[in-house]
Amino acid sequence: MKNFNEFGLEPKVLRAITEMGFEESTPIQEKAIPIAMENSDLIGQAQTGTGKTAAFGIPLVNKIDVREEKIVALVMCPTRELAIQVAEEIEKLGRFKGIRSLPIYGGQDIVKQIRSLKKRPQIIIGTPGRLLDHINRKTIKLDDVQTVILDEADEMLDMGFMEDIQSILKLVPSERQTMLFSATMPLNIQKLAQQFLRNPEHVSVIPKQMSAPLIEQSYIELQERQKFEALCRLIDMESPELAIIFGRTKRRVDELAEALQKRGYTAEGLHGDLSQNQRDNVMRKFRDGSIDVLVATDVAARGLDVSGVTHVINFDLPQDPESYVHRIGRTGRAGKEGAAYTFVTPREIDHLNFIERLTRHKITKRPIPSMAEAIEGKQKVTAERILAVLDKDDHNEYKGLAIQLLEQHDSVHLLASALKLLTGDKKDVTIELTPEEPLRAKKRRNDVRSSGRKPSGAYGTAAGARRGDRPYDRTGGSRPPRRDGGGGRDYGSRDNRGGGRGDSRDYGRDRGFNRSTSSSRSNEELVKN
């Protein structure tokens, strides 16, 4: 991999990169940065967690003249939290240059945003709805924008942002650089690209498999009513550092978070019906580790970058392969390993096979963890906690009582009792979740091949699933549903103008990834059209 000093970047940008702890470029950065620096339009695809943000962020901050008093760059993201996260990364990259950037998203006080806009930011990172709101109020002018970036471009289309994006891009001078980024690039992205990009370079770090290689993928076949016990056993057995559990609906997420709390886990739910404040709180707690388990709808599927997420569990099967890829991509980031488990009911096996085929990755079957495995896992954690206290050697005030107890009781029985207490078994708490309907194939397409593309790459395969004739049509109609529907998938309501109805997904900030190991990826291939 290339060193960052081989790109001809400004020293101040290089310094920022070094301070961020990046040692070498990732494959997508190596390919995309030089092209972006030539001012070419660009479509960039690379696996989750491989540094796409910096792939566009670095050339962006490098290019901008700090003396500029106008908005010269616009980054669009599908959700508020992603806007915040991307803004933070750009802020870090532009720090030494003194670049001014500002996130603009729904759910935040618009008056406050207008005040911040008066500080003359050069880069705006925003969600389409709130951006349009400002544009209509004339508090944001795009006349001087020279660079536009669409992060998670395919998702924005799928969320129905196409019209908003079109309206926004029409206001940006056509003499500009436009770049699209995502881990998945379904065919409909071409429509957007044709309309708004000029001779774009396709930069794809195309792996054999769509999902990151560092994620170990398994599935567990079970009945709907077995899911909760299986989940608890799985968490106990694996004792994740941090885990994200995906549920299909908001109700599911609420119920699941509450149920886990009753069983003694530090879990909280995240979905689009929460206020921005609530979402921020949940994410803050997840990031600082005061909760270990984040239960979320697909609002958290895209872009979320929280260090320490060792496990992703699909409590409910995701609706489409892209969603699967992005969900599990919340772990195994920046060169770290991760584990993804997916619960599948017998009637959903076809759907799982479909995901497997399109992502070109075998998902290994494993049995429901046994009670013994769960107990063993939990006890191990308790023992580790005890040994950590032992190591610290600051338990003197307990010694007197310990001696006293040991005089009266057998030591093994005594320690076993203490272990039981500390392990905090709450298995007797009865939990009832409202069952979710299994995902079913509405209409089965003959084969992916019938889409006219070979299912040979991440693009074509994912695209197949997006069409109206996809085998697992979410709505039965050809238009993607709005994602804030009550019983349906929750993508958070869109970031609509007019004052902060929730769009939103929540995104964490990195807490110190292992910066030096992300260069070891293989299988990358540059595809230029």
Ligand SMILES: Nc1ncnc2c1ncn2[C@@H]1O[C@H](COP(=O)(O)OP(=O)(O)OP(=O)(O)O)[C@@H](O)[C@H]1O
């Ligand atoms: N060159 C690098 N060396 C080490 N770490 C890096 C490097 N580039 C980026 N990172 C870190 O890797 C993590 C993942 O990056 P990022 O969020 O940009 O991934 P992504 O490709 O956009 O993933 P997703 O598809 O899920 O949005 C971040 O914490 C980022 O700071």
Ligand SMILES: [Mg+2]
């Ligand atoms: Mg990203």
